[in-house]
Each structure stands twice: as structure tokens, then as C-alpha cells.
Amino acid sequence: MSIAIFAIISIIKSVAVIFVLLTAVAYSVWLERKVSAHIQNRWGPTRVGPFGLLQPLADGIKFIFKEDLTQPYVYKTLYIASPIIAVVFAITAISVIPFGNSITIGPITTYLQITDLNIGLLVVLGITSMGVYGVALAGWSSNSKYSLLGGLRASAQMISYEISLGLSLIPVMILAGSFSLREIVNAQRHLHWNFFYVPFGTIAFFTYLISAYAETNRTPFDLPEAESELVAGYHTEYSAMKFAMFFMAEYANMVTVACLSTLLFFGGWLGPVFGPPLMQALLPVLWFCLKVFFFMFLYVWVRWTLPRFRYDQLMAFGWKVLLPVAIANLVVTALVVALRA
Amino acid sequence: MIPLSCYLVLSGILFVSGVLGFLIKRNIITIFMSIELMLNGVNLSFVAFAAHWHMLGNVHALSGQIFVFFVMVVAAAEAAVGLAIIIAVYRTRETLNVDQVNLLKL
Amino acid sequence: MLHLALFLFFGAICVAGAVNLLVQRHPINSALSLVVVMASLAGEYLLLGAEFVAAIQVIVYAGAIMVLFIFTIMLLNAGEEERTKGSRVAILLGIPGVAIGAVLVAWTLLRHSQTASVPMFALPGVPRDIARLLFHDFLLPFEVTSILILIAIMGAVVLASRPDAVARPHHAEPAQQPREVPELVGPGKERG
Numbered sequence: 326m327s328i329a330i331f332a333i334i335s336i337i338k339s340v341a342v343i344f345v346l347l348t349a350v351a352y353s354v355w356l357e358r359k360v361s362a363h364i365q366n367r368w369g370p371t372r373v374g375p376f377g378l379l380q381p382l383a384d385g386i387k388f389i390f391k392e393d394l395t396q397p398y399v400y401k402t403l404y405i406a407s408p409i410i411a412v413v414f415a416i417t418a419i420s421v422i423p424f425g426n427s428i429t430i431g432p433i434t435t436y437l438q439i440t441d442l443n444i445g446l447l448v449v450l451g452i453t454s455m456g457v458y459g460v461a462l463a464g465w466s467s468n469s470k471y472s473l474l475g476g477l478r479a480s481a482q483m484i485s486y487e488i489s490l491g492l493s494l495i496p497v498m499i500l501a502g503s504f505s506l507r508e509i510v511n512a513q514r515h516l517h518w519n520f521f522y523v524p525f526g527t528i529a530f531f532t533y534l535i536s537a538y539a540e541t542n543r544t545p546f547d548l549p550e551a552e553s554e555l556v557a558g559y560h561t562e563y564s565a566m567k568f569a570m571f572f573m574a575e576y577a578n579m580v581t582v583a584c585l586s587t588l589l590f591f592g593g594w595l596g597p598v599f600g601p602p603l604m605q606a607l608l609p610v611l612w613f614c615l616k617v618f619f620f621m622f623l624y625v626w627v628r629w630t631l632p633r634f635r636y637d638q639l640m641a642f643g644w645k646v647l648l649p650v651a652i653a654n655l656v657v658t659a660l661v662v663a664l665r666a
Numbered sequence: 667m668i669p670l671s672c673y674l675v676l677s678g679i680l681f682v683s684g685v686l687g688f689l690i691k692r693n694i695i696t697i698f699m700s701i702e703l704m705l706n707g708v709n710l711s712f713v714a715f716a717a718h719w720h721m722l723g724n725v726h727a728l729s730g731q732i733f734v735f736f737v738m739v740v741a742a743a744e745a746a747v748g749l750a751i752i753i754a755v756y757r758t759r760e761t762l763n764v765d766q767v768n769l770l771k772l
Numbered sequence: 773m774l775h776l777a778l779f780l781f782f783g784a785i786c787v788a789g790a791v792n793l794l795v796q797r798h799p800i801n802s803a804l805s806l807v808v809v810m811a812s813l814a815g816e817y818l819l820l821g822a823e824f825v826a827a828i829q830v831i832v833y834a835g836a837i838m839v840l841f842i843f844t845i846m847l848l849n850a851g852e853e854e855r856t857k858g859s860r861v862a863i864l865l866g867i868p869g870v871a872i873g874a875v876l877v878a879w880t881l882l883r884h885s886q887t888a889s890v891p892m893f894a895l896p897g898v899p900r901d902i903a904r905l906l907f908h909d910f911l912l913p914f915e916v917t918s919i920l921i922l923i924a925i926m927g928a929v930v931l932a933s934r935p936d937a938v939a940r941p942h943h944a945e946p947a948q949q950p951r952e953v954p955e956l957v958g959p960g961k962e963r964g
Binding site: 668681709716735736742743754 | 775776779783786787790791793794799802803806809810813816817820821822824825828829832833836837840841844845847848850853854856858859862863866867869870873874877878881882888889890891894895896897901902905906909910913917920921923924925927928929930931932934
């Protein structure tokens with residue numbers, strides 16, 4: 326296929342994926358509000374549209390029209406750049422996530438993925454590593470006590486749990502034999518999901534889930550942005566659109582983590598497939614979306630069920646419990662796979 | 667097709683910038699960052715030579731990439747210990763200016 | 773053609789970042805320029821085909837080591853550099869000296885360089901080949917560097933800890949003296 330057609334198809338795919346991602350981010354906020362409301366025995370947003378479904382639209386309009394306060398004592402350049410950095414890295418991670426197999430429209434066959442790198446897993450890890458900068462620089466550039474403390478705590482927490490995140494993903498890579506996300510999903514055919522690979526896959530899954538919750542600063546690890554502790558942590562001094570960008574970045578990170586959980590441990594888009602070719606291409610996308618929805622629901626469910634860790638408990642848990650478990654899991658998995666071959 | 671010397675010149679520019687930063691700057695942390703810049707320049711020339719030798723068919727060509735890992739590891743270890751020393755120095759001398767850290771005992 | 777354009781693009785960002793590191797006075801700006809240099813170097817590695825090395829460069833260098841630098845700058849509240857006598861002398865002597873050294877290095881490189889060219893994506897950067905080398909031929913250096921990192925971690929923890937925090941063991945707070953409770957002055961009781 327020529328370069329021009331490849332470029333046009335890539336642009337179409339990128340625009341479609343980013344549009345879907347931003348809509349998913351907006352509606353994950355709606356999901357959180359509804360689920361948290363029902364957990365707390367109340368209704369949540371019901372007035373704006375049926376079931377409150379237009380609430381994200383109303384929130385977006387509110388954020389655009391809100392007054393954008395910029396304090397005089399902030400470091401201007403970094404203050405404006407930090408939310409941009411956070412959002413850019415949060416959205417870029419979706420570019421290597423596969424949603425399904427290949428789809429054939431007319432003469433063109435293309436993967437349902439923006440790009441299939443054979444180091445896809447490492448690219449996602451690298452992008453989440455770079456996401457720490459948004460938080461750290463936001464806390465520092467706001468030039469206020471609460472923001473600095475919140476920013477330092479949040480970024481220290483994120484880099485501590487990044488290690489167990491990476492180490493818990495390596496058994497998955499060993500079992501599949503490749504860093505490419507598509508290969509990892511294809512190695513889980515016929516219900517050989519990595520989650521069912523007891524005990525290594527299950528331990529890897531739970532280690533990954535806990536590390537990812539800490540990485541995205543969600544309860545029970547959300548002390549850095551807890552309202553009752555540090556005002557609002559690193560985004561205390563932000564208002565209107567910049568705050569909305571931090572918000573979007575956090576939920577986009579949640580979506581990325583949910584996508585990775587399904588791809589690496591729950592078989593991605595694999596599921597019963599039937600029907601004409603177009604439906605056979607789109608049905609896997611439905612299974613993928615259902616599994617991702619389950620993980621987003623799990624995120625919200627855990628948030629409104631568990632209390633939060635204190636900061637020293639959080640760091641002690643990450644370094645003294647999770648890291649040894651991840652390393653032990655990795656060593657034993659490698660041993661078992663090597664002895665079996 | 668780019669001649670190998672282009673990569674080496676780029677690596678040389680990075681290394682020379684690192685040396686210049688090491689000599690000019692007065693802040694300890696910036697001096698450390700210049701050291702990291704020097705190490706990065708060296709990494710680039712390692713990988714460029716690995717590609718060059720791979721084109722010539724040498725069987726040991728990929729060792730250049732492996733050596734980059736070792737350079738990164740050593741740079742990480744050095745950065746960690748160096749920054750810990752900087753924090754300890756700052757606690758006692760209250761300054762980050764290299765010119766003012768000139769007495770062995772306060 | 774595309775190769776040259778991409779090489780010049782990433783190379784220009786590299787050099788601009790390096791020059792910015794030297795020119796900026798506040799260390800946080802220098803740190804961020806260094807992050808830009810490392811990211812563009814990852815692009816250069818990708819051009820040479822070393823994709824695994826590029827990914828590791830972003831994860832380790834730009835994502836961990838530079839975060840460490842930025843932490844330290846934030847913790848120590850480093851401010852802008854002042855122009856002192858020492859720094860003026862250093863600039864006066866340093867720039868010409870390093871310029872001479874740079875010209876020498878560039879002249880040697882360009883004069884003795886082979887005319888061999890390196891095409892795009894020359895290296896097989898597949899993790900499988902790198903793993904084969906790393907764990908067969910270079911196993912001993914690999915293990916030794918892991919011990920090196922362990923020593924570095926222990927050293928950093930010891931060096932950066934406060935002198936009294938290491939010595940004093942954790943013990944329960946001693947029971948506090950009950951504070952003096954001021955007497956409440958009611959409507960019936962008069963103060964003397």
C-alpha cells in the first residue's frame with residue numbers, strides 16, 4: 326500500500342481513536358458519579374438529559390466558561406505547561422493499544438490499532454514514566470506549600486510503584502514471548518487467559534492492578550490529592566480549563582490502565598465471534614469495550630469502598646511488600662517457563 | 667544513507683557541551699546534569715558504531731547496544747549517590763554554589 | 773532524503789537542548805532541556821534501528837534519572853545562579869578552551885572518518901537478539917552492575933538520611949504532662 330494511503334488511513338485511525346478516548350474520558354466521569362451515588366444510596370446526576378447522560382457536556386461547558394485565575398507568584402511557563410504535559414502523555418499511550426483484529430473495507434486491510442510496534446509494552450511503560458513530569462512540575466510551579474508537598478508526594482508515589490508495575494508485566498511478556506501487545510493477546514487464545522495461569526498470572530494481575538491504582542493516584546492510594554489532607558494536592562492552584570486538563574489526564578490514565586489489564590490478563594478482544602465478515606471484525610471490539618468497562622467500574626467500586634492509605638503506609642507497602650512479591654513472581658515464572666521448554 | 671561521521675559529530679557536540687557546562691556552571695546540580703549530557707553523547711557514538719560495524723558484517727556488532735545499558739546503569743547509580751551527597755552538603759553548608767564549598771571543615 | 777531530514781530534525785533538537793542547558797540560569801530549566809535532549813536522542817536511536825535501546829533510554833534516563841534530578845531541585849529549592857567573579861573567570865577561560873578542544877575533536881573525526889554510510893534502521897534492535905547477547909556473553913558484567921546498583925541504593929539512603937534519624941530508635945511518645953486547664957468562669961463566680 327502506498328505511502329499516501331497509509332498516511333490517510335493512519336490519520337483517520339488516530340482521529341477516530343482520540344475522539345473515542347476523549348468521549349470515554351468524559352463518560353467515565355459520569356460513570357464515577359453515578360456508581361458512587363448508587364453506592365452511597367442516592368441518585369447522582371439525573372436532571373441533565375436521560376439518566377444524566379448529558380452531564381459531561383454540561384461540565385465541559387462549565388469548565389470553558391469558568392474564570393481562569395492565574396496567580397501572580399507562579400512560574401508562568403511551567404504553570405501553563407504542566408497540564409499540557411500531563412494530558413499529552415496520558416492520551417499518547419492509547420496509540421499502541423489494539424482494539425481488535427484486522428478489518429477489511431474494500432481493498433484496504435488494516436489493523437484495528439494505530440500502530441503495532443514490536444516493543445509496544447515498553448512504549449506504554451515509557452509514556453507512563455514521562456507522565457510523572459506533569460504532576461511534579463505542577464506542584465513545583467504553583468509556588469505554594471500545599472501544591473509542593475502534594476506534588477512531591479504524588480510523584481514519589483508514582484515512581485515507587487512504577488517499578489512493581491514494570492516488574493509485574495514481565496511475567497506476561499515471558500509467557501507470550503514478545504513485547505508486542507498484539508502478540509501477547511494472540512498468545513491467550515482458547516481461554517488461555519493470563520489471569521487463569523495460576524499462580525503466576527493471577528499474582529501478576531493483582532500486583533499489576535495494585536501498582537496501577539497507585540500509579541494513577543486513585544483510592545486507596547490517593548493521599549496526594551485527597552481533599553481532606555492537602556486541600557487538593559498538586560492541582561490546588563489550578564482552575565477552569567487547566568484543572569479540567571488534569572482531570573482528563575487522570576481519567577485517560579485510568580482508561581489506559583483498564584485497556585492494558587484486559588489486553589495483558591483477560592484476553593483483550595478474544596471472545597465468541599460469528600456472523601458476516603464485517604461483524605466478525607467489529608464483534609471483538611465489543612468484547613474489548615465490555616471488558617474495559619468492567620475495569621473502569623472496578624476502579625470506581627474500589628474507590629468508594631476502601632479507605633485511603635496514609636502516606637508512610639503507602640510507601641512502605643510499595644517498597645516492602647509489592648516489590649518483593651513482583652520480583653519473586655518474575656523469578657519463579659522465568660524458572661518455570663525455562664524448565665518447561 | 668548518512669555517513670557515520672555525522673553521528674560522531676553530533677555525539678561530539680553533546681560531549682563538548684557537557685564539558686563546557688561542567689566548567690562554566692556554578693550550581694552543583696547543573697554540573698551533574700552536564701555529566702549526564704556527556705554520558706548521553708558517548709551512548710550515541712556507541713550505538714552509531716554498532717550500526718556501522720553491523721553494516722560491515724562484524725559478528726560482534728551488537729555489543730555496542732549492550733554497552734549502552736551498562737553506561738546507563740552506571741549513570742543511574744552515579745546520579746543517585748551524587749544527589750545524595752549534594753543533599754548532605756546542602757544540609758551542612760546551606761549553599762549550592764560550587765565556589766563556596768571550598769573548606770574541608772566548616 | 774527522509775533519513776537526512778529526520779536526522780537533522782532530531783539532531784537540531786538535541787543541540788538546541790544542550791545549548792539551552794548551558795544558557796539557562798535556573799537549574800529547573802536546565803533539567804527540562806536535558807529531558808528534551810534525552811528524548812531526541814531516543815529518536816536518533818530509533819533512526820539507527822535500536823528500538824529497545826530507545827525505549828530503555830526513555831524509561832530509565834528521561835523517566836527516572838531526570839525525575840530524580842527534578843526532585844532534588846524541588847527539595848533543595850535551588851534558585852537562579854548569580855554572576856560571581858568565579859563564574860566570569862570560568863566563562864572567559866572555559867569557552868575558548870573548550871572551543872579549541874571541540875575543533876580538534878571535530879577535525880580529527882572528519883579527517884579520519886571512513887566514507888561508510890549508515891542506512892536507516894541499520895541495527896536489528898529486536899529484544900530477542902539483545903537478550904541473547906546480554907545473558908550469554910555479557911552475563912558477568914550484568915550481574916556485577918546489579919550489585920553496583922544495590923550498593924548505590926544503600927549508599928544513597930545512608931548519605932541522604934538525617935544524622936539523628938538513623939541513631940534514634942522509634943519509641944512511644946512519653947506520657948505528656950496534663951496541661952493546665954483554665955478554670956471556667958461562670959456567671960455565678962467572680963474572679964478576684
